Amino acid sequence: MLLSLNPKVRALATSLLLVLGAAHTAHAQPAAAPAEKVFRYAYPIAETGFDPAQISDLYSAIALANIFEAPYQYDYLARPVKIRPNLAEAMPEVSSDFRTWTFRLKNGVLFADDAAFGGKPREVTAQDYVYSLKRFFDPVNKSPNYSSFNEEGILGLEALRKKAETGAKFDYDTEVEGLRALDRYTVQIKLKEPRPRFINTLADPTYGGVVAREVIEKYADKTMEHPVGTGPFMLQSWRRSSQMVFVRNPRYREVHYEAEPAPNDQRAQAIYAQMKGKRLPMVDKVIVNVIDEPQPRWLAFLNNEHDFMERLPQNFVTQAIPNNKLAPNLAKRGIQMAQSPLTDITMFYFRMDDPTVGGYTPEKVALRRAIGLALDTAEEVRLPRRGQAIVAQSFIMPNTPSYDPKFHTELGTFDKARSIALLDMFGYVDKDGDGWRDMPDGSPLVLYLDTLGRADYRELDEVMKKNLDSVGVKLVLRLGQWPEQLKASRAGKLQMWGFGVSGSSPNSGGLLEYMYGKSVGQQNHSRFKNDRFDELYQKQLVMPDGPERDAVIKDMNRILAAYMPYKPRVHRIGTDLWQPWMTGYMRHPFAREFWQYIDVDMSKAPHQ
Template identity: 65%
Template structure:
């Protein structure tokens, strides 16, 4: 363009600008509707420090605030691991002792005053620090034994020095976990650990924290989670409501997945969402609603987008496993999946009534287990939404065999009575209740939440024990306090559950490992033969030989009965027609980033 044409074009633009300036400003369009995911927990959270938390509900929040070197493919079944913070899958030595990976560059923590106004990049030193925290005695991590079982070189010695000096030296270099440069991490293990990668993908043991955040907040770190994940905590009313918002520093990530060819649900999700920037929702609001009825009503009223259907309402909402017509008409989605979990009772092995390893104590625990009718539990309070557990090996894990049968799943009250009579647990004063062999009362103290669903389970348990003459006394309390008391060895009998976080069938067996007493071993069970099997299987790759070791470990648990496995739950998820992309994963807990809210349909369909 020559100078004359340029002058004429410029004059025209200026003239048009003057005319436009005299016109009313065009009305700005309305801002896009905020996308909010709303649902409820049925148990209160405890806090949000990955190294201190052991409950499922807090772990779900942590999974979305923090990130890990590896993650599960959201759509792949069976489960498959993919890089997350890491650039690629790790380089692993042939003997499974050395694991090396590089972190992606340009990943940043959410902004926090602990960083003094600077943008804080995640580095290899953060992975090293986060892993070391599990070994610091001051952290009192329930996962210390799990990670100590990996045998990272030098970390046990570092912990021992801290126990004697009162100070854990985070700056001491150890071979077990080491930053080779700003972005490269190497784990060096003293023994083979073929499943090390599962710990680097776990929402607790794999989550990466920043040292300055932990040191800034100290004892209040459970209240101040700062991670590199898709969301960050905005507000928290304990045991009432949590609000999380999109982390503006979250890295550039897009929806992807590898659905199986015969998985229609996963294929449809992939077709609709592939390539979308994550996360797709702006905010997540979680209410704590312990009772089933108000939680279910909140979903029916459109106040929540997702619900795990309480068993109490399964016959109305999904009779015979089919979505009720009134819900189908509303466009409600439904999926029933076997849960990777096991519910159980533990007996405190140090308790003077139910604890101990002598024949009479073993007989008492086995008699109690034989008297508990797990099939009745499945049929009545659980409304068919479970299967009787024959062992602690969970569905969806590598060694699970649905055809295996053991005494753990048996209901045999006649045999229970015979065991009690044989070892002197008889009614000695004629009041209709059995006494201890020494004549003192035989009373089981069982701590429960008192919620409506728990009451139904408690009623079945009490009826079963009444039938063999054992007195059961219920003590009601709040779950977080009961958890603390259980860990301290102050409860006689308590119910709990474990949800698997990986395909490893032996993950749950740490609850019975002697080295985990005071942490995950609530029963305080200590048996050298069992501990030897637990350690042996850690060295073995997947396969029939390892399966045989796991079965032998489970046989010892049947013989001594420190825990009674009850059921594996079957979960029925329901979601509103405007919730897009939801699909329960058997292990991953970070689904928030993968779902979307169709705000147009929400405004049309919300009741």
């Protein structure tokens, strides 16, 4: 047919066929794969590892929360906070006395693939959860959170531990009254005493993250570096204290973005409108670098190497958020900002069995109280922290029911005159004329504070040293690495050490475990022991939230003010910044998992 056309028509038809054929060929070719979505940011402090039973530090816990899952979780956008089912099918059945908690796990939830499973998919069962909780009681794991679980009073677990402490191997196969798999998917937990807030434990992947026995036994001495969970991400590679790379877990079940933002929360409502129904996680890979110095961490964000700046370093507050507003140059780039009071506290402790600062005699108590009174925490807030904190008046953290900004104790008081008077009264005077106060027996009074050498810590330490210099007390700063300091602190080898604690639940009394006598060697770094304090600690555990429990918690704080085993410093204000190509972020007061809820537009990200 084509050959019978005249030459002009034939040429036109041939051109048309070539165009159509090219279009058909282009259409037939498979579309290019979408760019891998990579989310990048930095930790300011190194992680310690990835085993729920063996970690207690915040930055390891953040990683764990994205690998392992607990039966319950916090709604990402709901304020006030709300707990909802995660691995569990529904909210737990709870006895009227808060002692029996029963829940059923979802069918078909799978662990990430691992050689320990012999090439077969591995479903999560109730026995996995039972096994995971028992690991906190196995002495071999030396869990820093053992005391926390023991105080929950799960019937029978302490007896298993005591038997193992005599030299026998911890018996994971013995069923105990308080922790049972009633069938393949149903878990029942029975507690010795009422625990009205036990749901918080069930919603914390640091405590309740489910592990598989086959994995733990196969990698027995490497569980801190070989996490296998059910969560949205898996650890792909790890350079200790340098970089962690996490990738999407292909076995992660089909989960879509759902939340219940408050009707009057415009920001949460906007995020929900944008994200509702999207399958989680939305990013394919998360790269976390450890950059302890504030300046290179800040520069990495400014240079578009990172998508997110979790908590703006205090050193750059003036240039980034003058008067708590985003600087014009950053706003012009489309950078976003959000500020919120953190559920946290910074503090330092005095080791109570140290010959210089420890002890319960009047002169030892007077020394610690004098040191506390000499510290101008308001100056710390004003200068090195650039206003990004509030002075802590007690050990009750913001965003918890018992927090009362009007509650004041001597824990937050600065009074240089009283400090000098106490030191003079109890014999801490300069006996050899060198300009520094001595101990009552004439030996040198020297305080040793273990700290970090990075810029933000140097600024904080300079204020502390200046304050103590002004009352004649000599302070020596010993520099080191945070993970090593943590180990030394638990072993009772440091005289004084400062750290921060971030709350993982709205439990106002949770922090008080750091002063509880039975937690010495674990959370109780100061090794403080006081019978009345321990009695009140036990009392508040069984009480529901309300004014009566608030009063008990305040009494506990007054005991701490009297003995001063710890000196609280500040509650921080968090300023988070993120690039215009990152969406969906909203800081949660307690939950640490957020990677699955954010998205990155790689077409706009310069680092793609």
